[in-house]
Amino acid sequence: MRLVRVAVPIPKDEGYxxxxxxxxxxxxxxxxxxxLGRRRVWGTxxxxxxxxxxxxxxxxxxxxxxxxxxLTQEVLDLxxxxxxxxxxxxxxVLGAAAPSVxxxxxxxxxxxxxxxxxxxxxxxxxxETNFLMVNIRRDSKEFKDTCLTRGVxxxxxxxxFKQHSRISIGSMDEMQxxxxxxxxxxxxx
Numbered sequence: 387m388r389l390v391r392v393a394v395p396i397p398k399d400e401g402y403x404x405x406x407x408x409x410x411x412x413x414x415x416x417x418x419x420x421x422l423g424r425r426r427v428w429g430t431x432x433x434x435x436x437x438x439x440x441x442x443x444x445x446x447x448x449x450x451x452x453x454x455x456x457l458t459q460e461v462l463d464l465x466x467x468x469x470x471x472x473x474x475x476x477x478x479v480l481g482a483a484a485p486s487v488x489x490x491x492x493x494x495x496x497x498x499x500x501x502x503x504x505x506x507x508x509x510x511x512x513x514e515t516n517f518l519m520v521n522i523r524r525d526s527k528e529f530k531d532t533c534l535t536r537g538v539x540x541x542x543x544x545x546x547f548k549q550h551s552r553i554s555i556g557s558m559d560e561m562q563x564x565x566x567x568x569x570x571x572x573x574x575x
Contacts, residue, residue: 388434391433393477402429404446406434414459415462417456465483491558521550526540529551
């Protein structure tokens, strides 16, 4: 059993020691899901350790983010400096520096949805938000109403953009289901 010290996003400077799964490389900077009390939080591997602290029951990490997210040594060093300079906990600084798991999933779902519409020849306005504005080349209120009858809600029509639909980004599963409905509705011109 390999042991690693993990910084977690709480106001405590030192990390906690966890058992790391065999067959996985425990690299410093790796984002891992760990049990903390009754909850699970994302933390950052700081280092491997030879022995657990005395009197401590070591718990296994709960998971490794897929795709693997590992902060570089330069980012780790910068976060250590920031934590020291601003009297913040290293776990909180690392948590702020690491890409959010939710944001990564949202980016994937947004890219999937953008690709879907562009693949059908529709113009998608540039956006880094949680929605896309898509020129569907037809009355967007009618499109919205038809999608609603099939269980997919779309944002209201904007008076100045009567042919644009505001497509909110959900999870990848939600967007896969929604794009199947969009394909059906858009194919009926």
